[in-house]
Amino acid sequence: MVELLQPESQPLGWRQYLDARQIIEEVQRRSRTDSQRYEGTLEVADSKRRVSTKRWTFERRGSFGESKSLLRFTEPPEVKGIALLIHNHPDRASDQWMWRPAIERDQRIAWRRRDDDLVRVSDVRMPQGGRCEFRLRAPIAKDAACRWADYLKGCAEVLLAEGVALRGCDLALRGDVPLGSGLSSSAALEVATILALLSAAGTTLPGETIARLGQRAENRYVGTNCGILDQLSSACCREGAASLMDCRATTLTPVPLPPGCSIVIADTGKRRGLVDSAYNERRRQCEAGAKALGVSHLRDVTLHGLWAAARDGRLDAAALRRCQHVVAENDRTVVAAACLRAGDAVALGG
Structure with missing residues (x-):
């Protein structure tokens, strides 16, 4: 509820x-x-x-x-x-930079190879003893009484579709990622399942590829039209580091936090009034600005380029304000990563 x-x-x-x-x-x-x-x-x-x-x-x-x-x-x-x-941001979310923190929770799967094509799964956290099984050389069907296993079945299906020669195995699941709490438990399960199936098959894949396959399993088999944020974080985040996500290239770059540096979220207490949203208008202004500058997305524009376009009459004052906000925020994220790499917590906070 x-x-x-x-x-x-x-x-x-x-x-x-x-x-x-x-x-x-x-x-x-x-x-x-x-x-x-x-x-x-x-x-x-x-x-x-x-x-x-x-x-x-x-x-x-x-x-x-x-x-x-x-x-x-x-x-x-x-x-x-x-x-x-x-x-x-008013621009397209799939072409922005994002920060993603790692948390001290994990999903673990112990695996053992079998001599047949059967995959047998157990998870004591799940209803009815948390047991299910399916075969790799037969259509992998869903089971309404065992919905939680759809994530594992979907991972097996996308790996087979990629041409990975999977082997039968026994999988025992455990973990402390709270289920259904908005902490990406499904993505953690998908990434862990793919890693276990790959290990049992004696092969590996890059973390970014594992993230894409986990997203595909959830989109196509489970039926949830999620993005790639959670899977990429689960597959590629590193302990003790912030992560710079490039949503265009689907990459996650770990950037170590300076020693003694903590991230604090604070509410300033400042309140604002209620007015109608101008989102559609602002998005049109950003898209018009990108078109006037000859690019598909504003992440490919510099502030100097925006100012030059305004002087040439290609951007009006309102479009300049909207585009300038997007470009400055993207730049600020990249600069923040540079400050972390330099170990300069003061500059990061400034």
């Missing part, structure tokens, strides 16, 4: 009068405002009707396409304090 807590300005009991469609419309309406804050509660019931509860807060400043958001878990203790900071 996900429950949105209504602001105090709403009449008590207002949710009693909304059907599912009206609730979705209300959520979409609020997403177009210039700021937003809500609290969430997620209740998960297992096969024995035992309920676990997770709570979080979400805050957004700025309208869609040009906003900063903070998602922070508050309960239970094992996830309390974990936070995700999102900086949204």
